[in-house]
Amino acid sequence: MISDPNLPLAPDSAGSGELTPSAGGPASSASTAPSVHLHPVLHLWLRRASVLLFVFLCATVGVMLVILPWRPEWTDNHLLMPFPAVRTIVGSGFVRGVCTGLGLLNIWIGFWEAIQYREEE
Numbered sequence: 001m002i003s004d005p006n007l008p009l010a011p012d013s014a015g016s017g018e019l020t021p022s023a024g025g026p027a028s029s030a031s032t033a034p035s036v037h038l039h040p041v042l043h044l045w046l047r048r049a050s051v052l053l054f055v056f057l058c059a060t061v062g063v064m065l066v067i068l069p070w071r072p073e074w075t076d077n078h079l080l081m082p083f084p085a086v087r088t089i090v091g092s093g094f095v096r097g098v099c100t101g102l103g104l105l106n107i108w109i110g111f112w113e114a115i116q117y118r119e120e121e
Contacts, residue, residue, distance in 0.1 A: 044119065051117050058110025065103025069096035 068074055075091040089095060 055110045055114045062103045062107030065099050069099040
């Protein structure tokens with residue numbers, strides 16, 4: 001693992017295609033530093049895909065938490081039928097409002113991550 005993530009990567013001198021840090025320092029010695037096997041373009045696309053997946057997941061869970069507490073399925077389901085006390089608590093306006101608030105927060109976090117995404121040069 002590279003100790004400094006800001007070090008540029010360059011192909012090693014052996015010609016094996018592996019990437020090693022090109023700057024000096026303890027991380028650049030061939031005997032102590034393992035090489036990085038990801039191609040920079042692959043690394044970029046994996047990062048893009050992970051951000052897209054995170055935004056999609058946050059938006060989906062957020063929309064579900066905003067809509068689902070106000071639907072009849074929220075309290076009228078087979079999991080809560082044997083427990084009337086829990087069904088009453090889950091059906092209260094306070095719990096529904098908390099779930100809706102968490103859903104809105106989740107949507108905001110997802111879109112905030114999408115807006116703040118920057119690619120390193």
